[in-house]
Amino acid sequence: xxxxxxxxxxxxxxxxxxxxxxxxxxxxxxxxxxxxxxxxxxxxxxxxxxxxxxxxxxxxxxxxxxxxxxxxxxxxxxxxxxxxxxxxxxxxxxxxxxxxxxxxxxxxxxxxxxxxxxxxxxxxxxxxxxxxxxxxxxxxxxxxxxxxxxxxxxxxxxxxxxxxxxxxxxxxxxxxxxxxxxxxxxxxxxxxxxxxxxxxxxxxxxxxxxxxxxxxxxxxxxxxxxxxxxxxxxxxxxxxxxxxxxxxxxxxxxxxxxxxxxxxxxxxxxxxxxxxxxxxxxxxxxxxxxxxxxxxxxxxxxxxxxxxxxxxxxxxxxxxxxxxxxxxxxxxxxxxxxxxxxxxxxxxxxxxxxx
Amino acid sequence: xxxxxxxxxxxxxxxxxxxxxxxxxxxxxxxxxxxxxxxxxxxxxxxxxxxxxxxxxxxxxxxxxxxxxxxxxxxxxxxxxxxxxxxxxxxxxxxxxxxxxxxxxxxxxxxxxxxxxxxxxxxxxxxxxxxxxxxxxxxxxxxxxxxxxxxxxxxxxxxxxxxxxxxxxxxxxxxxxxxxxxxxxxxxxxxxxxxxxxxxxxxxxxxxxxxxxxxxxxxxxxxxxxxxxxxxxxxxxxxxxxxxxxxxxxxxxxxxxxxxxxxxxxxxxxxxxxxxxxxxxxxxxxxxxxxxxxxxxxxxxxxxxxxxxxxxxxxxxxxxxxxxxxxxxxxxxxxxxxxxxxxxxxxxxxxxxxx
Numbered sequence: 220x221x222x223x224x225x226x227x228x229x230x231x232x233x234x235x236x237x238x239x240x241x242x243x244x245x246x247x248x249x250x251x252x253x254x255x256x257x258x259x260x261x262x263x264x265x266x267x268x269x270x271x272x273x274x275x276x277x278x279x280x281x282x283x284x285x286x287x288x289x290x291x292x293x294x295x296x297x298x299x300x301x302x303x304x305x306x307x308x309x310x311x312x313x314x315x316x317x318x319x320x321x322x323x324x325x326x327x328x329x330x331x332x333x334x335x336x337x338x339x340x341x342x343x344x345x346x347x348x349x350x351x352x353x354x355x356x357x358x359x360x361x362x363x364x365x366x367x368x369x370x371x372x373x374x375x376x377x378x379x380x381x382x383x384x385x386x387x388x389x390x391x392x393x394x395x396x397x398x399x400x401x402x403x404x405x406x407x408x409x410x411x412x413x414x415x416x417x418x419x420x421x422x423x424x425x426x427x428x429x430x431x432x433x434x435x436x437x438x439x440x441x442x443x444x445x446x447x448x449x450x451x452x453x454x455x456x457x458x459x460x461x462x463x464x465x466x467x468x469x470x471x472x473x474x475x476x477x478x479x480x481x482x483x484x485x486x487x488x489x490x491x492x493x494x495x496x497x498x499x500x501x502x503x504x505x506x507x508x509x510x511x512x513x514x515x516x517x518x519x520x521x522x523x524x525x526x527x528x529x530x531x532x533x534x535x536x537x538x539x540x541x542x543x544x545x546x547x548x549x550x551x552x553x554x555x556x557x558x559x560x561x562x563x564x565x566x567x568x569x570x571x572x573x574x
Numbered sequence: 575x576x577x578x579x580x581x582x583x584x585x586x587x588x589x590x591x592x593x594x595x596x597x598x599x600x601x602x603x604x605x606x607x608x609x610x611x612x613x614x615x616x617x618x619x620x621x622x623x624x625x626x627x628x629x630x631x632x633x634x635x636x637x638x639x640x641x642x643x644x645x646x647x648x649x650x651x652x653x654x655x656x657x658x659x660x661x662x663x664x665x666x667x668x669x670x671x672x673x674x675x676x677x678x679x680x681x682x683x684x685x686x687x688x689x690x691x692x693x694x695x696x697x698x699x700x701x702x703x704x705x706x707x708x709x710x711x712x713x714x715x716x717x718x719x720x721x722x723x724x725x726x727x728x729x730x731x732x733x734x735x736x737x738x739x740x741x742x743x744x745x746x747x748x749x750x751x752x753x754x755x756x757x758x759x760x761x762x763x764x765x766x767x768x769x770x771x772x773x774x775x776x777x778x779x780x781x782x783x784x785x786x787x788x789x790x791x792x793x794x795x796x797x798x799x800x801x802x803x804x805x806x807x808x809x810x811x812x813x814x815x816x817x818x819x820x821x822x823x824x825x826x827x828x829x830x831x832x833x834x835x836x837x838x839x840x841x842x843x844x845x846x847x848x849x850x851x852x853x854x855x856x857x858x859x860x861x862x863x864x865x866x867x868x869x870x871x872x873x874x875x876x877x878x879x880x881x882x883x884x885x886x887x888x889x890x891x892x893x894x895x896x897x898x899x900x901x902x903x904x905x906x907x908x909x910x911x912x913x914x915x916x917x918x919x920x921x922x923x924x925x926x927x928x929x
Contacts, residue, residue: 373881377732377824379774379813401756412857419734419815419822419862421875421891426854430835430877439880454881454889456824458734460774461816467774469732469811469824480785499781502767507774520776522785525794526728526809534809536776 227255230554231290231314233282233305234297235259235270238386239319242547243294246514248273250551253558260286262297284308291563294550295319310346315563317348317550321433324349324441331444334552335491336363340445341556346565348553353545354378354423354434354457354466355441357516357537360493362472364486365533366446370475372531373452376438379460379467380423381507382415384541389415393461416461423457432457465507466545468537477530480521487518492544497521505538513540514548582610585909586645586669588637588660589652590614590625593741594674597902598649601869603628605906608913615641617652639663646918649905650674665701670918672703672905676788679704679796686799689907690846691718695800696911701920703908708900709733709778709789709812709821710796712871712892715848717827718801719841720888725830727886728807731793734815734822735778736862737770739896744770748816771816778812787812820862821900823892832885835876842873847899852876860893868895869903 230247234240236259244259259270260282270277280286282301287293287309295302299322306316306323323329330340331349336359341348351359358376365371382389389410396406396416406414413420423434431439434457443451488495496505497519505517516539524532539545557563585602589595591614599614614625615637625632635641637656642648642664650657654677661671661678678684685695686704691714696703706714713731720726737744744765751761751771761769768775778789786794789812798806843850851860852874860872871894879887894900912918 375730375826375881377811379734379815397752398756401753413861414863417817417863419817421822421824421859422854422857429880430854430875431880432854435880452881452883454826454879454887456732456826456875456889456891458822458824460734462772462774467776467813469776469813471730471809471811499777499785499787502777504776506768508769508772520785520811524809525784525786525790526730526807528807532809534811536811 228291229256230254231258231293233260233295236261236265239296239546242542246547246551287312287314290314292554317553319350334556335360350550351441352437353541354438356545357539359445360490369478373473375471377456377469381462381464383464420459462507464511466541471534473532510538583646584611585609586613586648588615588650591616591620594651594901597897601902601906642667642669645669647909672908674705689911690715705905706796707792708896709793711900712894714800715845724833728828730826732811732824736817736819738819775814817862819866821896826889828887865893869898
């Protein structure tokens, strides 16, 4: 056994006071990740505050280069700018960074990993591994199962995304708008360009020149990278809905070979971390309210896609907690993977290390 | 001019106390439909009550066969069972029925009409004309424009449907659940099988054996009938979201010939009743909150579908008030069409009538 495995680990969470960061700390504890020290790091504004966690108090320190001395694993969820600046500083100091921002996801040489789908991609990391976008995360394990069994021709996914994906401020904004509604006052919007309460906003992130939003582009590009299908035909409309937690997705997949819903349910059931909830006649199907706080990806409403009468297609409905599997849980799973396979130091260090 | 045109009309609304029925009465008045008498009809339970309408009081009478004596046009929105029983009784008495339930929509010989799309289908009516489902209504004028210009290969539509489509009780249920949330109480559900507040329910209407919901089946079958494309490849996932009024739809269309977004916007702009709202960079796109209370169909987020790289496809976002264009306004437009073209009496009566 290499020495690294037996040494107690120091784990840092950057953006520890944010919606995803707090969930990362919680998931590390829940899943009993073997850390000896846990460092909560955040912006200078939040540094000095204290987090209540599992009955314990955790002091928040400033996320600056020196804070990564002695860190083995750093989970980042503090936005692309912070990751762009600090992740390389952490890697220089010997940490492996698992980054939840979009900053490094499409960078050649940076593995973009969903452990159930492309764990082996993590082997060759050079200190930096990217965590996919939440909308992509809950989709790719199901697409991978179909890719392997019957091949993928074309995928359409329309999202129903929760406000917690935007962060604490968006959660507070929906809450404030709902309170205003009950009190008979007009809704005020500042996080989103329009009221989100009792509305459906066809905008998640900013728009690109081709009319797609960045969120839609992320789903397309990241799915292609994770699935190793660089030319996969995929389209997406990303929509924010007045839901606090858990994203839902309506998915329509055109497959290369025919597949029936029973076979698809079998395939999905076999994917680790996926739960099939599919008894529509009994009103049992995945729901955002049920998925919130859970680590699984829930799939249901599996049916032959009616627009593909030769059986080469499926429609289904996927729901997952965007803060957990969609972000924090997947990041922790990547850390667990690195530990289990002894991939924690970057590949080049492992290569130079005495056997 | 035939005598009928000059005679003042008697118009009945069946289901006058329901969400759509009340809107029908309102739209008849707003659009100055030339009635001499307006009869508000409803179930025995509601008969005897009074409606406030445009500052006037309207007594509600019981919807029974004799109530249709002397009626020229009857707009029905009281559910399939009532339409099945009473619509033929009204027609026997000389009324033309425009029915908003699903009871007669797919019946051969019953025209299913969206005036902007297939007005001529109304010519051959035999006393009964069906008003399409709300989700279908806002979709088909846009599909018809694409069908005529570039041909339709395949359509995917995922819906974000408002609770008012279910009726007053569902509106009250969402309101009560939101009030409970603000007060810190749990949500109680009875109209829907699960809480609708802060949730997305992938169920609209009941489920069929093939896994599709009846709502999804309606969108498929009714679109095919209205568009005169009985084999159109169309799939749909119908989802209820916590929005009070106006349905939104994410649409992905594969076309026979290539089409670019600018041309599509031109085509959509030329459709009567359609408003293109499409400046995403300025956060201008169709929104349920903006469409509520309006008669138009709003379309935006028009872009080349990324899953069809040869330009033979579009993605877009459609929003319309489900109670107005999605139900009441279209029904009144059908009545206006019959009047304007002198199609008010059934075809067989017109044929037998002295010239």
